[in-house]
Amino acid sequence: MLGNFIYSNPTKIYFGDEAHKNLVEALSGFGKKVMLTYGGGSIKRNGVYDDIIAALTAAGKEVVELSGVMPNPTVDKLIEGCKVARENNVDFILAVGGGSTIDYAKAVSVSAWYDGDAWERFWVKQEDPKPGERIIPVGAVLTMAGTGSEMNGGSVITNHATKMKIGKVFGEEVMPKFAVLNPRYTFSLPHRQMVAGIFDTMSHIMEQYFSGDDDSTSDYLAEGLMRSVIASSRVAVKDPENYEARSNLMWSATWALNTLIGEGKSQDWMVHMIGQAIGAYTDATHGMTLSGVSEAYYRHIMKYALKRFARFAHVVWEIPTESKSDEQLASEGIDALAAWIKDIGAASEITSLGVTEDMLDGIADATIILTGGYETLNHDEIVEILRKSL
Amino acid sequence: MLGNFIYSNPTKIYFGDEAHKNLVEALSGFGKKVMLTYGGGSIKRNGVYDDIIAALTAAGKEVVELSGVMPNPTVDKLIEGCKVARENNVDFILAVGGGSTIDYAKAVSVSAWYDGDAWERFWVKQEDPKPGERIIPVGAVLTMAGTGSEMNGGSVITNHATKMKIGKVFGEEVMPKFAVLNPRYTFSLPHRQMVAGIFDTMSHIMEQYFSGDDDSTSDYLAEGLMRSVIASSRVAVKDPENYEARSNLMWSATWALNTLIGEGKSQDWMVHMIGQAIGAYTDATHGMTLSGVSEAYYRHIMKYALKRFARFAHVVWEIPTESKSDEQLASEGIDALAAWIKDIGAASEITSLGVTEDMLDGIADATIILTGGYETLNHDEIVEILRKSL
DSSP: OOOOEEEEOEEEEEETTGGGGGGHHHHHOOOSSSEESSSSSSSHHSSSHHHHHHHHHTTTTTTEEOOOSSSOOHHHHHHHHHHHHHHTTTSSEEEEESSHHHHHHHHHHHHHEEEEEETIOOOIIOOOOOTTOOOOEEEEEEOOSSSOOGSSSSEEEEETTTTEEEEOOOOOTSSOOOOEEEEGGGGSSSSHHHHHHHHHHHHHHHHHHHSSOOOOOOHHHHHHHHHHHHHHHHHHHHOOTTTHHHHHHHHHHHHHHHSGGGTTTTOOOHHHHHHHHHHHOOOOOOHHHHHHHHHHHHHGGGGGOHHHHHHHIITTTTTOTOOOOOOHHHHHHHHHHHHHHHHHHSSOSSOOOOOOOGGHHHHHSOOOOOOSSOOOOOOHHHHHHHHTTT | OOOOOEEEOOOEESOOOOOOOOGHHHHHHSSEEEEEOOOSSSSSSSHHHHHHHHHHHHTOOOEEEEEEOOOBBBHHHHHHHHHHHHTOOOOOEEEEEEEHHHHHHHHHHTTTOOOOHHHHIIIOOOOOOOOOOOOOOOEEEESSSSOOOGGOOOOEETTTTEEEOOOOOOOOSOOOOEEEEEEGGGTTSSSHHHHHHHHHHHHHHHHHHSSSSSSSHHHHHHHHHHHHHHHHHHHHHHHTOOOOHHHHHHHHHHHSSSSSGGSSSOOOOOHHHHHHHHHHHHHHHHHHHHHHHHHHHEEEEHOOHHHHHHHHHIIOOOOTTTTHHHHHHHHHHHHHHHHHHHHTTTOSSSSGTTGGGGGGHHHHHSSOOOOSSOOOHHHHHHHHHHTTOO
């Protein structure tokens, strides 16, 4: 059953291998001064930077650059970005990169003109901006598919001092005004990053799918998306420049986390919570922290929702039902998930990510425990799942 | 493969059995004078009218009523609505009803302040409003699921004088600013109307699905939606007040035609073209004109796309592949579709809709022939499909 909800997603998407040609039009009406944020400079090697600068020049913009946004953007970097945005009084922030860069741009967007401790207010206390507060509009040019940040209000920031990595979901006033999705911009991404993005996408879908035992359109859409991600992932890992596969993966990632497939239902974000705690400890690639714990997590949860896991096995993995019990089917579905994680080269365990036995207790402590799934975990269960993932 | 596209859907959705409580907030900021459009008055019998008037009053609006919008809104009615909107200088049009009422509101929205022949300009010539032209903003309260008009720019208008029924798809400036989707508002709908809406939804999905032989996320999403529609339809025809089923049908109908599942691919809208020609001749219920010709149409088209029809059979209808040929599987998929049409009580033929042998040639003449599908039909093929549908 679909519960009460409000759906609103005003982000305009320019999709395709000519998507960047819309940038001049997309930027019109957002003022003259643009802060261009990006990461380590890979966009300078693959030609994306040149496309963007050409568009910004054609649009008559004055550009302030802020580069060096790291994979898990930090509070310190946020403070730096706010200073630059404010000192230059920028009218717009154009984020060019993956989820981290776009998350970061949204963080600067709401924090730049706030005089207090933005980390404490928006992330720790999870407050929302007040009506009338100055928010700098954000646009995105995506170069890595996975996080979905290009069409949602999410912004994950890491505080190394307190070993906390917290996601805040802002409202539509903070969501990107537009996003340019050119699948070719993802071609030069390192293989490992592509795979991490694929698993991140799959995890987003599963974390919305594994809750409830009712009949909901949201779950059917989730199944469609999972089937598409699985089919395209198998092509992309062998042939990363396969445009068809990369375009499907890019579009699936966007819809995996722009609220649609979670509307009207409860959700289970524990894999992300555990993954984020691992990330805060190890700085490991986000998608790999999720794949590393997923098999153990879902085997633990399966017994509380055999019917849903049996449906997952049958519909998503096409495992014939024959005369199997729900339990057997459910278990075979997780086998298929685990095999796929190996097939695409995502992390099957967390030891290779730098997690050691002595960290487990601390990671479990740093894991934010959420309700909404089939079972609410306690500290010991998280430790147990982590241990099984070593 | 996903081709180049721009996705933008700014309509805000309030969904659920408390959705109407958001109406006061939704209406704020759209001026004082609201034109309330609705159909034959069923909303006065089922309590919806009272909810709406209460909200309009609470929002401090001045209301101009325009009722009597017919199932296939006509050019004459459009002219009447434009006159009322203009004479009262209304700031907003609130459509309460099904697709016809919302289509009609959009038609008035763009036509009211145009001095020429709006039918000729927007429908016959398919022109778009020019930037700066006055468009009256529209909001919708949906009481019948099926057309998807609540979250798109579509507007179908009928001209009885010329026996033409033409759909125009306007851009986002004409799309409803918001739509209130309360599944309970559809409970009192006559059974036949509910069924017609269900088939209309299914047809929208199939008409976007049956084109291309590539691997596209759009098709996986379409499969998910079809599976949800089929599952919920079987519940709803037996138990029309089943909230779960009606909420899924309502939400599926919205996503079946708000552009998402057709992005980046060609589409085949011939069933709608034939159905609209039948509608212009007989004034039959729209969804029934579609169900009446679908079996014959898809049996005719099947041979040009056996793989896609085999996939339809397997994924959507769960027909085991075993050692069947694509042709056999494809044919069994259409059998399943035809059986489902009968099961839910949609029209399996067009004789009961008032179509007679002597009309076939005229209906075929009135059918707009589109490309995009697996095969472009000629006049004789349309006559043949119509004859098989008698």
